[in-house]
Amino acid sequence: MARRASPLTAFVTKELRHILRDRQTLTILLLLPLAMVVLFGFALRNDVNDIRIAFVDPAPDYATLALRARFAGNGRFNPVATAATTSAIEPLFRRGKADVAVVFESGFAGHLAAGLPANILIISDASDPNTGSRMQAYAGAVIASWQAELHAARGGVQIVTRTRMRFNPTLESVNLFVPGLIALVLTLVTALMTAISLSREKERGTLEILLVSPLRPWQIIVGKVLPYLALAFANVITALLAAWLVFDVPFRGSITLLLIASALYALVGLALGVFIAASTSSQRAAMLGALVGTMLPSTLLSGMIFPIASLPGWLQPVTYVIPARWFIIIARGIMLKGVGLNDLWAPILALLVMLAALMLVAIRSFKPRLA
C-alpha cells in the first residue's frame, strides 16, 4: 500500500467524510426518497373510481330501471340521486355532489321496443376535462354493453369483446406510478445533491482551492459524484424494495439490468447537478435551477402521469431531453413487461448520450473558473 493515497482517493475520502459527518442531512437523503415513494404510491391514482351518478328519469320503465341497475352494479359508479327533471340535478353539480348525470327521455322503453331511436344524454362535470372525458367514456360503455346484450336477447347480433389487460391485469395505478416515482425522486435527489454540494464550494471559495490543487477538473467532478452515486444507489435499492414488499409491484424482467439502468440514470442526474452548479452563480440560483428547472418537467413531460402519446406532436420531441422519460420506459419495461436489452437498448443509449453530453459540458465549464 502506498503511504500517500492518490489525490483522487484522498479527495473522494474527504467528500465521503463531508457527507457522513452531517448526520441530519444524511438521514434526510436516505429516508426522504423512500418516504416519498411510499406516500405517493399509496396516494396517487389516475383512475376515476366511485363516480357519483345521478339519473334523470321522468318516466321510469323496465328499460331505464334495467340500465340504472347496470350502473349501480358496475362498481365504478355510485348512484346518488334520481330526479324527474334536469334542472333538479343542476344544484348537485354546482355543489360538487354529483359527477355524472344520465338523462333518459320519457317513453324510453317504448321507443326501444318500437325500433325507434331511444335517447340518452350523458352529462358530465367537465370542469376537470381529463376526468370529465373519462367519466363519459365509462358511462357510454355501460350503456353500449347493455344495449348489445339486449340485442342479443332479441335475436340480434352480438360481437363479444374479450379484453385482456396485459402487463397490469388489475389496472393498479401503483404499478404505473412506482417506476415514475422512483425516477422523479431519484432525479431530484441526485441533481439537487451535486448542485448544492458544488455551488456551496463555489460560494465559500473552497472550489478555487480545489481548482489550484493537483486535481484535474474531471477528478474533482468524479470525486464529487462518486459518494453521491453510492447514496443514490442506496435510494434505488430501498425504493425498489418498497415497491416489491409494500406495493407488490411485479418484477418480471432482469433485476440486474434494472439496477444497472438505475445507476446509469442516477449518474445522469448527478451530471445534471454538476451542470447546473457550473452554470449558476450562487447556491440560491443553483437550487432554484435544480428544483424549479427539473421538478415539473420531470413530472409532466416524462410520461409519469400524462402519457407522452397524448401530448401535441410538436411537444413530443421535447420530451427526448428529459432523462426521466427514458428511465420510466426502462423501469416499466423491466418491472411490468419483463423485457430485456433487446427492447430497451434505445432508451439506455439515450441515457448514455445524455450522460456523455452533460459530463463534457460540465468538465469544460469548470476550466474557465481558473482564469
Next chain:
Amino acid sequence: MRPLRFLLRKEFLQIFRDRTLVAMLFVMPIGQLLLLTNAATFEVKSSRLYVVDHDHTPMSRGVVDRLSASGRFVPTSSSQSQASADEAMLGRKVDAILVIPDGFERDIVRTRNAPVQLVLNAEDGAAAAVTQSYAVRILAAYSAELGVRVTPALVAVGASTERAPQRGAGVIDVRQRGWYNAELDYTDFMVPGILVVLVSMVGTLLTAMNIVREKESGTLDQLNVTPVTRATFIAAKLIPLWSLALLEFALGLLVAWLVFHVPMRGNLLIVFAAAAIYLVAALGIGLWISTLVETQPQAMFVTFSIMLIYILMSGIFTPVSGMPGWAQWIAEASPITHFVRLVREVLLKGAGLADVAGEIAILAGTGVVVLTLAVRQYRKRSA
C-alpha cells in the same frame, strides 16, 4: 418603520444583485408555463392497433374498419402471427392487439354471436380502461348494424307500418355534454394549476433559504443584537419575495390570457386579493421551514417534499376523488388546493366573492397560523 425600510432595501439589493437568480426567477416559470400547459392531458388520442385477422371476411374487415373510422384506433400493422403481435407490443410499437378468430363471419351468420379478442397494454391501467370502453361502444354499434343486415326481419318487430323505423331495432342514441367546459379544453383548466405551482415553488424555496442563509453566514446573530423586532424582521424577509411572487403571478395570468386565451369570467380583483393572501401562507411556510432547519440543503429538501405533495396530491393533475381518504385530507390541508380551486372557479366559472369566501377564509387562516409559527420559532432561536 425606519428599520423595516432599511431591511427591505437590503433584502431587495440581495435579490437583485444576483442577476442569474433574477433572470431565472422570471424566465423559468413563464417558459415552463408556456411549455408544460400543453402536456397535461390524459386524453387517449388514438391507440396503435395490431390486427391479427384469422377470418378474412367482409365482416372481419368491417370490425377493423369501424375501429379505425372512429379515429380511436389506427391499424399500423397486421399479420397472422400472434407471436409477432406480442413482440410488437413488447417493443412499444403498438398499444393494442385485435385478434379476430377464424369463423367469425360464419358464427355471426349462424349463431349471431362471435367473439373478438382485444389485448391492451395496461401499463397505464386507467388509459387502457378508457380505450376498452371506446372499443366496446364501437363494436356494439357495429353489432347493431350487422343485426339489421343479417336479420332484416328483426327491424320490423313491433314496428307499425306508418312509422317505419330508420335505425334498426331500438338503437340507443347516446349524446354527451360536458358541463362547465363543453369543449373539454384542458389548457384552460391546467394553466391556473401550473402557474400556481410554479409561483409557489419559486416563492417557497427562496423564502425557505432566506433565514437559514443568514444563519449559515452568521449574519443572523448580528441582526439579533440589533433593535429590530421579530415582526419587522419577518416582514422584511417576506415582503420582497411576496411582491416578486405576486408580480410573477400577474405576468403568468397575462400569458394565460394572451397565449392560452383562458377565459377571465370572474372578477380579477378577487383573484389578486386571494393571491396576495395565499402567497402570505405559501411564503410563510417557507419562512417557517427556514427557522426550523440548520443548513440551506436541508431547507431545500424540506421544500422539495412539500412541493411534491403540492404537485402530486392536491388534485391539480390527478383527480383527488380517486385517492384514499387520508390522502384527501392531506390535499384539503394544503393551501395550494384551495387557491387553485378558487382561481379555477373565478376564471372559468365566473364565481363571485360569495362563492369563494370559504376558500379565502381557509387561505387567510393558514396564513395567520404559519406566520405565527414562524415568528414564534424565530424567537426560540434568538433566545
